[in-house]
Amino acid sequence: MRSLFLEPSEKLASPQAVNGSYDDILVVGQPLLISLADLAPKKEARVRLKVWGEIEVYSEANHLIDPQSLISVQEFPRIKLLARTFSDRPNDRCLEITFQDHANHPLCQVQLKLTCLRLCLDVDADRDGIVDDNHPGKGEWHWGANGHGAILMVTTDRDHVHSDSQYDGRMNGLLDLKDASFMIIRRVGFKHLPSDYEIYLSVSHETAKRICIYSELERAGYELIGPRRARAKIRETDRDILLAVKGLSYPDVDFNGLVEISLDLVKSGETIHSDRVVFRVAPWMMTPNTLSPITVFVSRLSKGKNEAFIEDLRKVVSKADAQLDPVPYEYHHDDPWMRDEIEIGYTQAPGKYIHVVLDSPRDRGLDHLTKRQLIGSDFGYVIRKSRHSATKLDSFGNLEVSPPVTVKGIHYPFGRLIFGGTRPEIIANPRRKLKVLRDFFFAQKIQAPIEIFSDWLSVGHIDEFMSFVPAPNPHGFKLVLTSPAKCYDLLRRLRHEGHDRAILRQGKQLYNQPADISVAEVLDNEDLAHHNQRCQEHIDWNREVLKQELGLDEEDIIDLPSLFQRDENGRAETFFPNMVNMLVLKQHLAIPKPFGPEVNGQCQFEAYVRGVLEPLGLFCHFIDDWEPYFRGGGEIHCGTNTGRQPFPQKWWEIEPTFLECS
Numbered sequence: 001m002r003s004l005f006l007e008p009s010e011k012l013a014s015p016q017a018v019n020g021s022y023d024d025i026l027v028v029g030q031p032l033l034i035s036l037a038d039l040a041p042k043k044e045a046r047v048r049l050k051v052w053g054e055i056e057v058y059s060e061a062n063h064l065i066d067p068q069s070l071i072s073v074q075e076f077p078r079i080k081l082l083a084r085t086f087s088d089r090p091n092d093r094c095l096e097i098t099f100q101d102h103a104n105h106p107l108c109q110v111q112l113k114l115t116c117l118r119l120c121l122d123v124d125a126d127r128d129g130i131v132d133d134n135h136p137g138k139g140e141w142h143w144g145a146n147g148h149g150a151i152l153m154v155t156t157d158r159d160h161v162h163s164d165s166q167y168d169g170r171m172n173g174l175l176d177l178k179d180a181s182f183m184i185i186r187r188v189g190f191k192h193l194p195s196d197y198e199i200y201l202s203v204s205h206e207t208a209k210r211i212c213i214y215s216e217l218e219r220a221g222y223e224l225i226g227p228r229r230a231r232a233k234i235r236e237t238d239r240d241i242l243l244a245v246k247g248l249s250y251p252d253v254d255f256n257g258l259v260e261i262s263l264d265l266v267k268s269g270e271t272i273h274s275d276r277v278v279f280r281v282a283p284w285m286m287t288p289n290t291l292s293p294i295t296v297f298v299s300r301l302s303k304g305k306n307e308a309f310i311e312d313l314r315k316v317v318s319k320a321d322a323q324l325d326p327v328p329y330e331y332h333h334d335d336p337w338m339r340d341e342i343e344i345g346y347t348q349a350p351g352k353y354i355h356v357v358l359d360s361p362r363d364r365g366l367d368h369l370t371k372r373q374l375i376g377s378d379f380g381y382v383i384r385k386s387r388h389s390a391t392k393l394d395s396f397g398n399l400e401v402s403p404p405v406t407v408k409g410i411h412y413p414f415g416r417l418i419f420g421g422t423r424p425e426i427i428a429n430p431r432r433k434l435k436v437l438r439d440f441f442f443a444q445k446i447q448a449p450i451e452i453f454s455d456w457l458s459v460g461h462i463d464e465f466m467s468f469v470p471a472p473n474p475h476g477f478k479l480v481l482t483s484p485a486k487c488y489d490l491l492r493r494l495r496h497e498g499h500d501r502a503i504l505r506q507g508k509q510l511y512n513q514p515a516d517i518s519v520a521e522v523l524d525n526e527d528l529a530h531h532n533q534r535c536q537e538h539i540d541w542n543r544e545v546l547k548q549e550l551g552l553d554e555e556d557i558i559d560l561p562s563l564f565q566r567d568e569n570g571r572a573e574t575f576f577p578n579m580v581n582m583l584v585l586k587q588h589l590a591i592p593k594p595f596g597p598e599v600n601g602q603c604q605f606e607a608y609v610r611g612v613l614e615p616l617g618l619f620c621h622f623i624d625d626w627e628p629y630f631r632g633g634g635e636i637h638c639g640t641n642t643g644r645q646p647f648p649q650k651w652w653e654i655e656p657t658f659l660e661c662s
Helices: 307-319 365-374 435-443 484-496 519-523 526-550 604-616 626-632 656-661
Strands: 002-004 020-027 032-035 046-052 056-059 070-072 078-082 093-100 106-117 150-152 181-185 197-202 211-215 222-225 231-233 241-247 258-267 270-281 293-299 323-327 342-349 352-359 379-383 399-401 405-407 410-412 417-421 450-453 466-470 477-483 557-561 564-566 572-574 583-585 588-592 619-623 640-644
Touching (some): 020 258, 020 270, 150 241, 197 222, 293 307, 307 323, 307 583, 307 588, 307 619, 410 656, 450 526, 466 583, 477 484, 484 519, 484 604, 526 564, 557 604, 604 619
Parallel strands (some): 150 270, 293 323, 352 379, 477 557
Antiparallel strands (some): 046 070, 093 106, 181 241, 211 241, 405 410, 583 588
16 A cells, blocks of 8 residues: 655645645555645644545545545544556546634645556466456466466477577467466556556566466567566556467476566656466476377388387377377488477466476487477476586486375375486496486476386386386275286296296397297206395385385286396396386286296287286287387387377366375
């Protein structure tokens, strides 16, 4: 609330000095406090008020005062003026204050000429996709279905604060505009403000790095606020002004995601009134296997190296009503590891969402894929770089998200993000995911990250030992884990049934020699058995962490047979194609063909997997990925990436209790 004549230095000592006329601004809906005690020539004076134009006069206790009545300064030392409509010309309202003695003789007179302005900055504070008219909650942000506060998406093709690209400050046509959030500066009144008055839109200098505000949209977007400017003068005040707002930076360790924007009325350099709105930048979110696929990406390698694989994969993708999009050579340069280079998530605001590619710092052949092919009207882009060198753990085969879970009474409606780390008491020369990535994951708030143990693997990715599949159980999914113990159980059963000479990896090449090995040779290899016992211990450690952190029981877990062999550094790499490294597309599973021992023409590993997965209503499609995926150190999941439908629930509707716990 503004006030007039309240400073001791402005208190006038004589009637002659008080007499006069003053001009001022009255903001529509905002009371203006006037000190009659400061203006009165004597404290016993009485006051007669006279009003021209639409003005209401109130006491400090908010009682309406009849302007025609005679009041005393002692009873009403201060009064408040309120206008509910704005002026269409200067000084169209007036309050005349006449001081009288007890004999009703005039002592002095003050005339306050007023121009009424509407100063209002509006946003979609109730999150229904429509800009409100002066919503009472627009100046704060609260979570929950009944919360309020506007939402801002990062819709540029790069998170500029955390990249080395140059931001050009332009809005590139209507496709950029469709994903922006909007503000409206409501019509102030007439075109030219009274002398010495100006209106500014402003943010802090730190906020200016993270957003861009555009005006004059009919001219393809003029930047008012952005990384180079934190304050802009509003020059036209006789019409509503539509502003588009775009985020430039996702929440991170140095940014909580809240953006405050002010519209300020300034007189002679001093701010005398402000209207404020608050946005929260929408987080980057991952999608779990249980959400429906839209597009599956795979590198089309040169010389037809994976042409047969692509065609087999296409058949599975089509059954899931999705689209396969093979990426041409110029965008990957024979880098097959689509999953390791990028993670396709999304960001969302009321009434809109876009897929957003998180680009890993591995920087190999696929590094320019997002900038050249995926970025567009439906894809955004974010990257995190570090002065520290990336390791294999920084690839996104080492990143997963669970389906929604409830853990110890706390519901995680968007699942929990999972990535692999180390256990330095076990691993010599330990590796860990870069801090810039870990900070980014935690800063998004809503997918409560979990760090598990993957450094025991040569490649170090969690998709080598875990996945999630849909299931008709209370959780809606089951956790799938690799299991050397299960593999040895199956091999011992085959030996007991007289199938010692059944062949694993039959007809395949490995290290430039035949890869064939019998059941007996595997079971009799003590070094291999000892190594797999250690691998099983690491998997079991992760099993217990995941049970605790995801609220799972043993019946929620499926074990798939697998084996690992020791690499040159003592870590583990897969012994035959790793079936857990599958691509989940609704009920259809694209599973690496394991080339297990055959009995009566049937692979016993495939038979076991069908036996545990197909009763869940799933369809197992085994695809030969030996060349080039298995031999290159990965499988189907590593070599593909999937854009999926977003969660049906909106992230802003989650309750604060969940956020506090996460």
